[in-house]
Amino acid sequence: MSAFNPLTEYPAYAQLQSHAQRLQSVAIQSMLAEDAARADDFGIEAAGIHLDYAKQLLDRPTLALLLELGEQAGLAARVEHLFDGESINVTEQRPALHMLLRADAAGGHESAYAEVSATRERMRELADSLNAGDWQGYWGDVITDVVNIGIGGSDLGPRLVTEALPAFAGALRCHYVANVDPADLAGTLAGLNPATTLFIICSKSFRTEETLTNGLAARQWLLDAGAAAADLDRHFLAVTTNLPAAADFGISGDNCLPMWDWVGGRYSVWSAVGLSSAVALGWENFSRLLTGARRMDEHFRNAAPAANMPMLMALLEVWNCNLLGAENHAVLPYDHSLRQLPDYLQQLTMESNGKRVGTNGEPLKYHTAPVLWGSAGTIGQHSFHQLLHQGTRRCPVDFVLPLNTLTGRHEQHRRLVANCLAQSRALMVGRSPEQAREALTGRGVDAAQAAVLAQHLAMPGNHPHSVLTMHSLTPEALGSVLALYEHRTYCSGQLWGINPFDQWGVELGKEIGAQILQRLNGEDGVAMDDATERLITAWQRAR
Secondary structure (H helix, E strand, O other): OOOOOOHHHOHHHHHHHHHHHHHOOOOHHHHHHHOOOHHHHOEEEEOOEEEEOOOOOOOHHHHHHHHHHHHHOOHHHHHHHHHHOOOOEOOOOEOOOHHHHHOOOOOOOHHHHHHHHHHHHHHHHHHHHHHOOOOEOOOOOEOOEEEEEOOHHHOHHHHHHHHHOHHHOOOOEEEEEOOOOHHHHHHHHOOOOHHHEEEEEEOOOOOOHHHHHHHHHHHHHHHHOOOOHHHHHHOEEEEOOOHHHHHHHOOOHHHEEOOOOOOOHHHOOOOHHHHHHHHHHOHHHHHHHHHHHHHHHHHHHHOOHHHOHHHHHHHHHHHHHHHOOOOEEEEEEOOHHHOOHHHHHHHHHHHHHOOOEOOOOOEOOOOOOOEEEOOOOOHHHHOOHHHHHHOOOOOOEEEEEEOOOOOOOHHHHHHHHHHHHHHHHHHHHOEOHHHHHHHHHHOOOOHHHHHHHHHHHOEOOOOOEEEEEEOOOOHHHHHHHHHHHHHHHHHHHHHHOOOOOOOHHHHHHHHHHHHHHHHHOOOOOOOOOHHHHHHHHHHHHHO
16 A cells, blocks of 8 residues: 555645635636536546536636646555555555455455355345245245344445335335334334344344344344244344354354455445345346446546546545535435435445544544535425525535436426526525625515615525436446445545544444443443433433
């Protein structure tokens, strides 16, 4: 791997700072009007996805300098490090080979690819068996419902894929439980029949507290319904590396699928972690998801930087966050089926790049990942879009828009598209006080009152954003989009000089949680601060 280099020490960075100052007073709308080729040139097509970044706050010289920054950071070489299987996860001395999960050839990783191929075949067998009605539970009834129990990457990815592709779903119903709050599992089980329910427990260690707690509760639900402990295999599958723990639970090795340490949880939807999605969609459609991701992998590896969609999105992220001062980033999918996409990307980007030290272990002197958030359009228009248009914070946006609907309701979809394009244009053009005053007088407001209210109606505009479009939301398109953001996240991490493949920041809360649980169980344990002790006492009294 290349040595650590701070983002701010690349020669292009200082030059970009002067560009950022210059562009603060430049209107995106003016750049579009003055450059007839901008709308075409500031766009990339790859793997069925089109990125339109013509409404970002940068001009051609700035774009050239950003590409120079990427060259100075050695992004092209770092892409090869990723695909070659180098130990780019430097704190854990591991490669990150999630691309192998959707590959159609070993690419120099024969041993790992053989395991992937064998696991895919087992996933196909299970998905086909369940969809054919060949899998029967303890009472002899055909399985009709599958409940995935996991958390983080073992939940967000398969949940997103299943919910995003209802037009491709089969007869089996798939449900997702992640929260250790008993209301999550109880609400899911309330509408299910133990005789026709299969659980998939996704936990690499088979010790994840939330997942194991929910798994044990599901196990007891089946036992209370009359299932025999010896026959739980008919109602449980596991995705794990800890076969002894799964066996102690009651799941045999034959019902366990593997996870590998070269795949991080948030990059694992393509693996056996995605089994519930493969069941929900059927193996053919799940394979199409892998195909879309593989096409984006090929683009990422082979395209020149100026035409490389993930690289360019990473450079735009650094431009917006580190040079234009944006501290957050909204992802707004204008497709209700993609409503889980912001949640999925929150983990992907903030767990990957929410780091305060570089790969050399030294504290960084600049910000890394922005806070990512969002929701499906048009819901957000009646919620947080007020802040986007008139708030004081700069918030870059990614609009995600399928150009066709698979629902058959084309008139409604026409209105959805109109709303998406309108929000994009409104973020750019805004409304001046003069325009606001004219709008008010046009509504019948007298001139004096219009002058007073104009500032309240005005919007500054010039908010940078991109628009990602696809023909329609197919499995291939979804796979391409998810792989796109994976690679964007990797490139951003390389520019910031951090390791996007560890997540040590989640450990301390787990350790303290175990200590507090001891106290809540009435055991002797670690003394806490006075405020925490007070809350422990309040819980004990409430019991």
